[in-house]
Amino acid sequence: MTYRRYSKYSIENPRVWAIGQDKDAPLEVPQLIQLLKNYGIRKGNLLDMGCGVGSHVYEFSKKGFEARGEDADPAKITFAQERWPELDFGVGDMRKLDAVKRYGAILCINSILVFNETNQEVLQTLKNFHRALKKKGLLIVEMSNPFHYIKDKSFKETFVDRGKDRRAFGLKVDYEEDVNPDRQTMISKRTFYRLDNEKKVGVFRKETRMFFPQELQFFLEQAGFSVEGIFGGIGGRKGLRGARRILAVGRKK
Numbered sequence: 381m382t383y384r385r386y387s388k389y390s391i392e393n394p395r396v397w398a399i400g401q402d403k404d405a406p407l408e409v410p411q412l413i414q415l416l417k418n419y420g421i422r423k424g425n426l427l428d429m430g431c432g433v434g435s436h437v438y439e440f441s442k443k444g445f446e447a448r449g450e451d452a453d454p455a456k457i458t459f460a461q462e463r464w465p466e467l468d469f470g471v472g473d474m475r476k477l478d479a480v481k482r483y484g485a486i487l488c489i490n491s492i493l494v495f496n497e498t499n500q501e502v503l504q505t506l507k508n509f510h511r512a513l514k515k516k517g518l519l520i521v522e523m524s525n526p527f528h529y530i531k532d533k534s535f536k537e538t539f540v541d542r543g544k545d546r547r548a549f550g551l552k553v554d555y556e557e558d559v560n561p562d563r564q565t566m567i568s569k570r571t572f573y574r575l576d577n578e579k580k581v582g583v584f585r586k587e588t589r590m591f592f593p594q595e596l597q598f599f600l601e602q603a604g605f606s607v608e609g610i611f612g613g614i615g616g617r618k619g620l621r622g623a624r625r626i627l628a629v630g631r632k633k
């Protein structure tokens with residue numbers, strides 16, 4: 381992924397991204413802490429890889445975890461460092477992580493692994509995570525569930541987001557999601573319009589690879605993990621039918 385200068389309205393603009401992540405993190409972190417506990421991890425240090433603007437790191441640190449956040453996007457990391465100078469953030473690419481036996485857990489949540497384009501990159505990233513974990517350390521990866529996108533065609537409908545946050549920016553957003561079966565990718569497109577005069581002010585398009593559960597399991601095992609569970613989403617719900625998200629827990633053998 382290359383990082384361009386952001387349009388003011390781009391969803392990747394740290395200020396815009398923070399609106400959503402700040403809302404999600406306080407809900408997701410307690411669920412993630414419960415999940416870690418279920419696998420024997422109560423405290424300790426963890427890495428949030430692809431941490432975005434750092435809201436999850438902030439919530440984890442409030443709960444007594446020693447959390448570090450890394451993201452490949454320098455703008456998001458600068459934003460996080462300015463907001464929480466006392467916390468630990470750094471620019472980092474998952475494909476180049478070179479830490480050794482440093483973390484009790486690594487989290488890769490809200491679609492990070494999907495930015496690896498080739499199978500070699502996926503394997504390299506997972507091997508990096510494996511090396512960076514302490515013995516018996518836990519890896520949590522979470523992303524879109526391809527079954528949902530293939531079975532439930534309703535995702536293809538476009539819808540307009542006129543939510544409070546968007547209104548605060550004076551905007552509405554058209555969402556479009558699609559799959560490209562040739563490239564086995566998901567395409568998300570957001571078009572931003574001004575609310576007052578309907579003028580188009582920006583388009584954000586993202587194409588990322590998809591992972592089926594067995595494929596994910598295979599990659600994790602190849603990288604040296606035992607797969608402890610594959611669930612539908614962060615809430616740890618069992619079963620993948622209809623679930624929008626997929627979450628896998630791997631343990632360093």
Ligand SMILES: C[S@@+](CC[C@H](N)C(=O)[O-])C[C@H]1O[C@@H](n2cnc3c(N)ncnc32)[C@H](O)[C@@H]1O
Binds near residue numbers: 432
């Ligand atoms: C959908 S966002 C999720 C951010 C955050 N985890 C959250 O829950 O809001 C995906 C993030 O992955 C980051 N990313 C993309 N490629 C990456 C890479 N190779 N290494 C690390 N982070 C990457 C992007 O910069 C972006 O912040």
